Structure formats: structure tokens, C-alpha cells
Amino acid sequence: MTISPPRIALLPDSADSRLLTDLTSHANDLSEAANALKGAFSLGEGSELWEPLTSHAVTAYIRPFITSNVQARLDQMSEIPPVPLELLSVHDTIRKYRNTAVAHSQSELVMPLPLAILNDEGQGRDVVGITLTHPMPLAFAEHFAALIAAMENIVDQATEPVLERLRSWLRTETPETIQSWRQPKVAFSEDADFSATRRRKRDPHFMFYAHIEPLSEGENSLEVG
Structure with missing residues (x-):
């Protein structure tokens, strides 16, 4: 072949x-x-x-x-x-x-505020924190x-x-x-190990995360979903 x-x-x-x-x-x-x-x-x-x-x-x-x-x-x-x-x-x-x-x-x-909630008589009833934002x-x-x-x-x-x-x-x-x-380097890991701590370098290296199902009895391959 x-x-x-x-x-x-x-x-x-x-x-x-x-x-x-x-x-x-x-x-x-x-x-x-x-x-x-x-x-x-x-x-x-x-x-x-x-x-x-x-x-x-x-x-x-x-x-x-x-x-x-x-x-x-x-x-x-x-x-x-x-x-x-x-x-x-x-x-x-x-x-x-x-x-x-x-x-x-x-x-x-963005304006975070500590507010007092008052009753009808002007007495303090509660305290809340709110934030006003302008998109x-x-x-x-x-x-x-x-x-x-x-x-x-x-x-x-x-x-x-x-x-x-x-x-x-x-x-x-x-x-x-x-x-x-040369070829770029590709590594695989469980998605539970996901991390972004490694910094990219000039030498191409890519990290691929995936969920890998455990093998059931009688299976001989891994299924990546």
C-alpha cells in the first residue's frame, strides 16, 4: 500500500x-x-x-x-x-x-453603592448593596x-x-x-484538567481538552465527545 x-x-x-x-x-x-x-x-x-x-x-x-x-x-x-x-x-x-x-x-x-432601605416614617429597615452600570x-x-x-x-x-x-x-x-x-505539537488531556496557565511560544504547541469516556467491558477504543 x-x-x-x-x-x-x-x-x-x-x-x-x-x-x-x-x-x-x-x-x-x-x-x-x-x-x-x-x-x-x-x-x-x-x-x-x-x-x-x-x-x-x-x-x-x-x-x-x-x-x-x-x-x-x-x-x-x-x-x-x-x-x-x-x-x-x-x-x-x-x-x-x-x-x-x-x-x-x-x-x-460603574457606581457601587451601599444603600439604606427606609420605611414610610424614614426609619432604617434594611441595608443593601447595588451597582449602577452604563454599557x-x-x-x-x-x-x-x-x-x-x-x-x-x-x-x-x-x-x-x-x-x-x-x-x-x-x-x-x-x-x-x-x-x-517540523510539525506543530498537539497534546491531548482530559477536559477536567483544563488550564490556561501555559503561555504560547514561537514553537507551535496546541493543547486539546476533551471528555474521554471510560472503556466499558468488552470495548477496545476510546470515544472522545
Whole structure:
């Protein structure tokens, strides 16, 4: 029986392959932000999921602009132009909103209060704690969506010449050379052991968690669900 070679291969380390990795990571974060905001729009501003979805969109959008141990910041890459001037104020507002209201509870958009509940005579009857919050308004969310779309377009445009250079180089490589390239590492573990403590490195390593059913008597395989 003839065994066919694998139909995909991991590109070896180079300046362009690292650049493609970083741009792909940034594109994924921006796509995650766009999808979260799309979900918020579909449910409406009055939905109880409006705030968590818009907040997640903010978190995902800002990831490319934060210093990381594994990738270059999007706004510090020479291939990426600045945020469009007409959307710069939206970008700055999102960055501050993430820092004061989403990642940390320091904004005046959130007001926790210790309240006394009084009876009709004005005497104290009970004490409660309540929190007033102001989610992202729909009108601003629409500007935010335009910002995400603009940044996605910028990343797509910056990625295309990198892909073309790598495609041209790939055509010069022999099958024997390609077969010698490293493969990404994938490890499997029980979903009960789920953890996010291990940091991503340049050397590709992916951790897959799944529920593994125990073997019943007479079975000879594991079923992963």
C-alpha cells in the first residue's frame, strides 16, 4: 500500500513566516471582536447579553495593541499604517474603556453603592448593596464596528504581500525538503484538567481538552465527545 505524503506542512522559521504568524494572530483577534459585536447587534441594546458581548469585543480588539511575549504589537509593525485619522478618537476611547471599565472596575460608568432601605416614617429597615452600570451605547458601538472593519482591512492588505513572498519561495522547495520540516505539537488531556496557565511560544504547541469516556467491558477504543 502506498502512503501519500501529508497535504499540509508547517513553514520553517523565517522573518516572513514569523510575520505571517503575527498578522494571522491579530486577524483572529479582530475577527473575534467583530463576531462578538455582531452578536450584540443581533440581540439588541436592551438584551442582558449586550454588555458582556460588547465588553468581550473590546477585550479582543485591544489584544493586538498590547505588548506580548510571543508577537509584535500591531501598532508597532512597520507593515501596518496608523489607525485611520477619522477613527482615531474611537480607538482611543476603546483603549481607555478597556483599561478603566472592562479589564479593571475603575470607571465612573460603574457606581457601587451601599444603600439604606427606609420605611414610610424614614426609619432604617434594611441595608443593601447595588451597582449602577452604563454599557456601551448603540451609537458608539456602531462607530466601534467601523473601526474593527477598518483594522481588519488594514491587516488583510498587509498580509497579502507576505503571502505572495512565501508562495514564491515555497514553489522553489523540493518535496524532500518540505518533508523534513517540523510539525506543530498537539497534546491531548482530559477536559477536567483544563488550564490556561501555559503561555504560547514561537514553537507551535496546541493543547486539546476533551471528555474521554471510560472503556466499558468488552470495548477496545476510546470515544472522545
